[in-house]
Amino acid sequence: MNLSKRVLKELYYNMVLIRDFEDMVDKYAKKGYIPGFIHLSTGQEACQAGVMLTLKETDYKFPDHRSHGVCLLSGTPKERVLAEIFAKKTGISGGRGGSMHILDIKCRNMGFNAIQGANMVTCLGTAFASQYNNTQDVTAVFCGDGTIGRGEVHEGMNIAAKWKLPIIYVLVNNEYAISTRVESVHSYPKNLSDRAWGYCIPNEVIDGNDVIAVYKASAKAVKRARDGEGPTVLELLTYRWQGMFSGDPAAYRPKDEVKIWKEKRCPIKRLREKMISDKIFSAEEVDELNKQSLEEIEGMLKYAIESPEPEPQDALKYIYAGKEVEGR
Amino acid sequence: MRKLSFGRAINEALDQEMGRDDKVFVIGEDVAQMGGDFGVTQGLWKKYGEKRVKNTPLSEAAILGIANGAAMAGLRPVAEIMFADFITECYDQLVNNSAKVHFMFNGTVTCPLVVRTVNGAGFHAAYHHSQTPEAWFLNVPGLYMVAPSTPYEAKGLLIASIRNDNPVIFLEHKLLYDMEGEVSEEPYTVEIGKAKVKKEGKDATIITSQRMVYLALEVAEELSKEGIQLEVIDLRTLFPFDKDTIFDSIAKTGRVILINEAPKTGNYVNEISQTINEEMFEFLKAPIKRITGLDTPTAFAPKLENYYLPGKKDIIEEVKEIVEY
Ligand SMILES: Cc1ncc(C[n+]2csc(CCOP(=O)(O)OP(=O)(O)O)c2C)c(N)n1
Ligand SMILES: [Mg+2]
Numbered sequence: 001m002n003l004s005k006r007v008l009k010e011l012y013y014n015m016v017l018i019r020d021f022e023d024m025v026d027k028y029a030k031k032g033y034i035p036g037f038i039h040l041s042t043g044q045e046a047c048q049a050g051v052m053l054t055l056k057e058t059d060y061k062f063p064d065h066r067s068h069g070v071c072l073l074s075g076t077p078k079e080r081v082l083a084e085i086f087a088k089k090t091g092i093s094g095g096r097g098g099s100m101h102i103l104d105i106k107c108r109n110m111g112f113n114a115i116q117g118a119n120m121v122t123c124l125g126t127a128f129a130s131q132y133n134n135t136q137d138v139t140a141v142f143c144g145d146g147t148i149g150r151g152e153v154h155e156g157m158n159i160a161a162k163w164k165l166p167i168i169y170v171l172v173n174n175e176y177a178i179s180t181r182v183e184s185v186h187s188y189p190k191n192l193s194d195r196a197w198g199y200c201i202p203n204e205v206i207d208g209n210d211v212i213a214v215y216k217a218s219a220k221a222v223k224r225a226r227d228g229e230g231p232t233v234l235e236l237l238t239y240r241w242q243g244m245f246s247g248d249p250a251a252y253r254p255k256d257e258v259k260i261w262k263e264k265r266c267p268i269k270r271l272r273e274k275m276i277s278d279k280i281f282s283a284e285e286v287d288e289l290n291k292q293s294l295e296e297i298e299g300m301l302k303y304a305i306e307s308p309e310p311e312p313q314d315a316l317k318y319i320y321a322g323k324e325v326e327g328r
Numbered sequence: 329m330r331k332l333s334f335g336r337a338i339n340e341a342l343d344q345e346m347g348r349d350d351k352v353f354v355i356g357e358d359v360a361q362m363g364g365d366f367g368v369t370q371g372l373w374k375k376y377g378e379k380r381v382k383n384t385p386l387s388e389a390a391i392l393g394i395a396n397g398a399a400m401a402g403l404r405p406v407a408e409i410m411f412a413d414f415i416t417e418c419y420d421q422l423v424n425n426s427a428k429v430h431f432m433f434n435g436t437v438t439c440p441l442v443v444r445t446v447n448g449a450g451f452h453a454a455y456h457h458s459q460t461p462e463a464w465f466l467n468v469p470g471l472y473m474v475a476p477s478t479p480y481e482a483k484g485l486l487i488a489s490i491r492n493d494n495p496v497i498f499l500e501h502k503l504l505y506d507m508e509g510e511v512s513e514e515p516y517t518v519e520i521g522k523a524k525v526k527k528e529g530k531d532a533t534i535i536t537s538q539r540m541v542y543l544a545l546e547v548a549e550e551l552s553k554e555g556i557q558l559e560v561i562d563l564r565t566l567f568p569f570d571k572d573t574i575f576d577s578i579a580k581t582g583r584v585i586l587i588n589e590a591p592k593t594g595n596y597v598n599e600i601s602q603t604i605n606e607e608m609f610e611f612l613k614a615p616i617k618r619i620t621g622l623d624t625p626t627a628f629a630p631k632l633e634n635y636y637l638p639g640k641k642d643i644i645e646e647v648k649e650i651v652e653y
Contacts, residue, residue, distance in 0.1 A: 060397075060401070092434070093432065093433065093434045094434045096431060096432065096434060097432060101432060103432055103433050103434075103437075105400075105433055105436050105437045106436075110397075110400060111432060111433075113424065113425060114424075115420055115424045115425075118393070118420055118421065118424060118425060120393075121387075121389050121390045121392070121393020121394070121397075121421065122393045122396050122397045122400075122421070122425060123393075123397060124390060124393050124394045124397055125393060125394040125395060125396055125397015125398040125399070125400065125401065125405075126397040126398070126400065126401045127397070128394055128397065128398050128403075129397065129398045129401030129402065129403050130401075132353070132379065132398070132403060133402075139397075151389065152389050152390070152393065155385075155387035155389050155390035155393075156390055156393065158385065158387070158390075159384060159385070159387060159390050159394070317434075317435060318430045318431050318433075318434060318435035319430065319431055319469050319470055320430065320469075320470060320472075320494050321430055321438045321440075321492075321493035321494050322493060322494075323494075323568070325469065
């Protein structure tokens, strides 16, 4: 299957947008504009861009903590994603969640649950609802190599397989959970996702920095789920360029390792070179896309910076449906 | 009026709500063919089929995960957790997810689910099948907790819970299942958040719930022969609790005894006590008293278990002390 020019362009643009977004967020976090934890997905753009382009707006998405890209590409007005990260009233959740909790029911972004692994059972519910209501909507859930250690993963995969729930597990294996290397704490046959065999769930191990491979594998898994054949685990091999969070020096990693991934395995550079050498786009056309992305980022940034902060009393809203809570 | 057992009243509520709203479904361990460990969901699987009565493996986190996800997607799950003690296995989903959905989505999504679970000591089931979990959830804004004491209220409160747009933990005391009482055949609701004065009196107010309501009524009956008139309040909804009914009673009696089965330290009733202290202090004629389980696990041997539980004698002693204070 050769991807169309339109799809390649979107994959490329979306990756660049995520990269630029993360760089800008990192910069403004360090400048003191952004409170709280920021987990950056720099280097992992292909995982998010590749999977997201295979999903529809009505499909349920459960991003993980390193998924600004998923939130940007779900269909939420992008400036409201950034405003949320900037703790502004105009943020998609009114500043209640921040970087880790960007949710939008309109495009079925169900948000990250900062209790790692919790979404691995919550995702069963939306998938079950699709089955119950006889719709073809699938549920995609992102999860890291460290999080796969949680008990919910087992409970969830077993039921997902047995009920043939339309779920795409996006296992982002970036080799580390904070400082802990994946093979130092997990036992598994050859690949981490081979565990899925135990649940009769097919798995596919993919170069997570090859966006075309991610896109194709995800499209296949989505089709399988829509056709009622059940869940798939996609294990995407990748690497985070940044530390665990913005500002983490990540002293636990060998410097050479980071260098190899940055210089030899950059997902964006890789697609750019391919598109140009295959003569699908000229270098100028690609540069134009890069320029557009920066312009889009500028617009979001202006909106986020100029937006007001929430009123303190906004914290009292929406605790219960139909019941007020006392303030100070 | 027709009589039904507590368990059958709950069953009828489930049946009627499933009949009324096809978004309502039941999920839990052994809830399908078998009809639940205590038989409460019997007949539903046959009537509504596999699609709406879902058996799961022993996966409490997944049961609540499914309930949460489905509720966010517009369904109205009723999950059964076989024993309240096992709720620790899905505690995270309840505390960090169900309770916060409405808040997290900035008011655009609700989490209309009910968790039915079986609590309470007196069944000689030892420490992993006898606990009463209200305090474990008291500090979690966003949750309701309901705990009926009669078949009539069990049906009406469950229907109200299913129709409520918030997550509701619905406690069923295992020793009440067989109790019979009058229950209307048609569907009806009992308002969540409203306590009930079970017996009027002027000398002291006993505030309690579930099985302990009956113990309090027995004591009230006995002491009335000695000229002490106790008022007994059944909370029915544990949180949010009904301040108005409690305060009206205290304004009249000025004396309070709180009864609850769980251990004393950090007991749920402490919150009621503190609220009374803050808002009704000038009406109090005596210190607020608690009669609770001991600060121990619930032991198995009937002699040990009885020693753990609040008993009639304990209540009578405390009542006399505060009435004479
Ligand atoms: C239940 C739980 N345990 C621990 C944490 C703290 N924590 C957040 S992310 C993380 C590591 C996650 O690693 P991984 O799943 O590989 O994702 P990555 O950060 O590599 O993207 C830890 C330990 C948490 N948020 N929740
Ligand atoms: Mg990782």
